[in-house]
Amino acid sequence: MDISVHRPGELTAADRAAWTALQSKAHLQGTPELANPFLSPEFALAVSHCRRGVRIAVVREGGEPAAFLPYQRSRTGVGRAVGLGVSDCQGLVHRAGLRWDARELLAACGLAVWEFDHLVQGQPPFAAFAAADFASPVMDVDQGYPAYLAELRARSPKFARTTLAKERKLGRDAGEVRYVHDERDPEALRVLMAWKSAQYRRTGRGDRFAHPWITQLVQRLFHTRPMPSGGLLSVLYAGERPIAAHFGLRSERVLACWFPAYDPEYAKYSPGLILHLRMAEAAAADGIAYLDLGRGQKEYKDSLKTRELTVSEGWVTRRHPVAIGYRARRVPVRALRNTVVSRPELFEPADRLLKRVGKIRSMRKIRSRE
Incomplete structure (x- = not known):
């Protein structure tokens, strides 16, 4: 060799x-x-x-x-x-x-x-x-989006029904819901990174976009067309306003989920879940076999997954x-x-502590601007 x-x-x-x-x-x-x-x-x-x-x-x-x-x-x-x-x-x-x-x-x-x-x-x-x-949970869409949605409804009928109902309500309250699978507007990427940075601070986590090399990497991949692999920015709009977005990587058969975020003002509509369902639909139509949600315990991943790697x-x-x-x-x-x-008995208190720290950081940042 x-x-x-x-x-x-x-x-x-x-x-x-x-x-x-x-x-x-x-x-x-x-x-x-x-x-x-x-x-x-x-x-x-x-x-x-x-x-x-x-x-x-x-x-x-x-x-x-x-x-x-x-x-x-x-x-x-x-x-x-x-x-x-x-x-x-x-x-x-x-x-x-x-x-x-x-x-x-x-x-x-x-x-x-x-x-x-x-x-x-x-x-x-x-x-x-x-x-x-x-x-590492995944969403299988190789049999098409209707088959994925049918499996989701069979496994968790209340979750599927509630999420789809929230999408309809969002359309009534905030304007027509529109999804762009491959958004090429750099401003939309900037908005996503701002949302994600705020989320990191809000939850007490380290802000990845505070590291210049990560921001530079994401921007470079955004400009690398996915042929055969590259960045993919997907955005959910209500009317003309972006309310949720995701930046990930795709290859010929896999969409790797990476940086999802949404506008907290629309949290009651679960825009992140709506976005992931739209992503699954578009990915299936584009020949993707599965969406890799990535390692980590998250409630939304458990709700959307079909299996785990x-x-x-x-x-x-x-x-x-x-x-x-x-x-x-x-x-x-x-x-x-x-x-x-x-271990939930350790993770939950640690998570609450991080969120309290995040709130303190946010308050200090607000006061420093006044």
Whole structure:
């Protein structure tokens, strides 16, 4: 097995075409999760414009590309999944039946450790190093939107009935409800990011858009047309006013949900749920197989999902002092967070505390403007 390492911009057109072909054929080879747009060359290239150290390991057999591993490398040899912290799918994009040794791959990349937090299913050499597994809900629309809606009604008739009734009421109260699946107005993206930042502050979470590189990444992906992978901004309007929006990534068969938000003034209409149903309808018509709602426990995800994928987090390590030191710093932090998130008796008080902190922050910001 021949392994070479490249910067994203150094990949040849043939290599990029081979990478894209592996993703487009993944569902035919029993690995449909590899079609996720977070595993695409377009995402790796976009991250490389915003963050240092992005590299692509290319595995060749008989001179032909057989697999691609995007990662980020520090000067000390610490490796992280590309876009770790904002990427919802990670792993090796490979041909069917490929076998590889995780530590051999790391050695070829010059890495002492490789950290992941959304490892895709079907990667045994990496999964052997996983510390925890998590559910990632999805909405299956490969049989068409009517079939999805029928399943939703059968599983939760009250939820489906109530959400559709709220959409009709929204139209009566606020003007005709209009949905744009692929909104190209940059102002709509700015509005979404403002809503999302306010939501982060309101709930006491760290504002991702306070990090310039994340804002830059989203804006770059917004201008990357989804052919075959790129950003997709979807907006729900009431009259001429945007009331909910979502920015995600799409590939040929997967729509990866990423940044949803809505105008709190319209919260009583559940605009976020209405938006997701419209997204599902449009995605089904566009040939998408499923919407990946992403790892995390959220009530709206439980209401919309048809099934769950499994993603993992952990560290692939070699015998190296850097790996020992890195794990010593990172393991306790992740273990504590995962314990709190997985146990309702701990998560609910922590969530309430974060929301109180968020309210205090919001009040201070209002007063500072007066």
